[in-house]
Amino acid sequence: MQSYEERLTAPRSWWLVTVAAGLFCGLTVLPLGVLPSLGGLIVGAALGAAAVSSYGSARIRVVADSLVAGDARIPVTALGDAEVLDAREAAAWRTYKADPRAFMLLRSYIPTALRVEITDPADPTPYVYLSTRDPEGLAAALAAVRA
Template sequence: MVRYRERVWPSVWFFVAGALVIPAVILVFTPINRTVGAMIAIALYVLVVAALVASSPVVEVSDRILRVGSARMPLAVTGDVTAYTTRADARRAAGPGLDARAWLCLRGWAGTSARVDVADPHDPVPYWLFSTRHPERLRDAIVAGRAEPRAE
């Protein structure tokens, strides 16, 4: 059962800014061939959009697993969960408050983040810090997933 799922998409402005590549490429290719320039510009914009979509991680909490991008952690080894609900708090956690051993999955287009401590004494990573647009809902899903008894 999935308790929480989100894809951390870029905001619309990233796609709009990426579209600026179209007139720039057309301008460069106009003296050579305007049609070829338009085709290259559109192809380049499609690549920009594909790169933005591909770099948007999925954050998911299921009954037993926390998944961020391609990384997975059992809920049984998650410790405290901190929700950074303001851009300033998230920036402080990723800047001066960052432990260099932490596992990171941060995206500049998401202003909030979450920190999940790793309670496994054999894991050298002290915590995960990752972008999420709804850190409080994520925290609640992790806490609820840990609290539910497991039938083995």
């Protein structure tokens, strides 16, 4: 049973990077001729698209009894209180309030976040910081699984 899922996709404007990468690569090999330039354009655009797609493929899910964030899978029993962070608080927890031991799945283009304490005494990680477009929904999904 899955109660929450979010993919942290990159904004549409970031896809302009693929166009810029293609143009740059195409222009770089232009002195070699038109066909190499066309090849450079295609390869550069493909590499740019792969980079943007890969960066925007991170997912956050609440599945059965676990929080899955990126590559991390954390049992809900190891999680404590969840704190919804608005844009200002999220920026503070990304910078001067941040603990280097924390697990952070952050994306700069998502202003809001959820901070969840880790209560497992064997785990040195103090909290999980998750960039999310719907911090209230994620907190509610975690609370529903705990109940």
